[in-house]
Amino acid sequence: MEQLLITGGNGFLGSHLAEGLHQAGYRIKILARNRGSDTPAPEFETVWGDIRDEAVVDHAVRGVDRVIHTVSNFRKGGSDKDQAHGINVEGTKVVLEAVRRHKVKQYVHCSTIGVHGSVLEIPATETTAFNPGDIYQQTKLEAEELVWEFTRHHCLTTTVIRPISLIGPGDTRMLKLFRMIKKGRFIKFGPCNAYFQPAYIDDVVEGFRLCLDNPKAFGEVFIIGGDEYVPLETLFTIIAEELQVKPPAIRIPLTPMLWAASLCETICVPLGIEPPLHRRRMSFFQNNRAFSIAKAKKRLDYRPRINLRESIRRTIVWYEQEGWL
Ligand SMILES: NC(=O)c1ccc[n+]([C@@H]2O[C@H](COP(=O)([O-])OP(=O)(O)OC[C@H]3O[C@@H](n4cnc5c(N)ncnc54)[C@H](OP(=O)(O)O)[C@@H]3O)[C@@H](O)[C@H]2O)c1
Structure with missing residues (x-):
C-alpha cells in the first residue's frame, strides 16, 4: 500500500484529502501545525x-511515495508580504528540496484558480493569462513557477x-455570507454580475485522486471543481432559497467600500491585526471566476457529481449541524 504525505492535512482541503484518500486505499501521513x-x-x-x-519537512517526506502539498496562508486575507512569501513560496521550496532528496515518485502541488485573478476570458482555461490580483494570488503564482x-x-x-472556490462541510469561509443572508442583513456591493463557481469538496478530492499514479497527469496542470458558474446575484438567490428566506435586496x-478596505489594511497589517475588512474580501464582489474543467474531463475522465445547488444545500446542512446557522 502506497504512503501519501499531505501537507496542511488538518486544513479544510487537506483534511478531506486525508480522509478521502485513506478510504481510497492509501496510507496517509500528514504534516500540520498544531493549533493547540x-x-x-x-x-x-x-x-x-x-x-x-x-x-520537520525532511522527516515528513522521508519514506513516502507521493506528496500532496496544500499548505498555504490562504485564510489570512490581510497577511503581509513576508508571511505570504515565506509560507507560499519558501515553504514550497523546502518541500520540493525534500521531494528531490527522497526521490518521491510524484509531487502534486495545490495551486489555485486565483493565479488567473479576475478572468476576462469566460470560461477561462489552464492556458488563460495569469493575472494575480493580491499578495496571496501573486505568491501562489510564484510558487507554481518555482515548482x-x-x-x-x-x-x-x-x-x-x-x-476552484471550495465549498462543503468543513468550510468556514462562506459561513459569514450564509449567516448574513439568513438574518436578512446581507448587503450587496455593486452590481453583483461577476461570476462565481463553487467546487464541492468531495469532487475536488476526487480530482486529486485521479491524478495520483496517473501518467496522463504527469507534467500537467488541471483546473478542478464544479462545472457551473453563475452571477453572484444568482448565487445569493439560490442560497436564500435553500435557507428559505427572502433574497438580499x-x-x-x-467604490467607497474598496477605499475603506484599503484603509483598514493600512492600519491593521503593520500592527499585526487581521483587518476586519480587506481588499481580498471586497474582491469577492468584483472578480469573475468562471472556469472550464474540460481538460480534466478529457484527460482524467473527471466528472463532478455534486451540482451547484446541491453543494449549497449540503453546506447549509453542515452549518446547521455545527449550530452555526
Ligand atoms: N478554499 C478554497 O476556496 C481554495 C480554492 C483554491 C485553492 N485553494 C488552495 O487549497 C489549499 C488548502 O486551502 P484550504 O481552503 O484548505 O485552507 P486552510 O483550511 O487554511 O488550509 C491551509 C493549511 O495550511 C496550514 N498552514 C498554513 N501555514 C502553515 C505553516 N507555516 N506551516 C504548516 N502549515 C501551515 C494551515 O494551518 P493553520 O490552521 O495552522 O494555519 C492549514 O492547515 C491552499 O493551497 C489554497 O491555496 C483553496
Missing part, C-alpha cells in the same frame, strides 16, 4: 511542525492542480 487543541487522527501518521522548517523550474532542473514527476456602491 489538535489531536492526531489515529488512522494517520502525523508530523507536527512548520512548513518552513527543513528538518515548474524545480521540476525541469531535477526531473521530478509533478502535477499542478488549481482548485439592499445594495450599495462598491
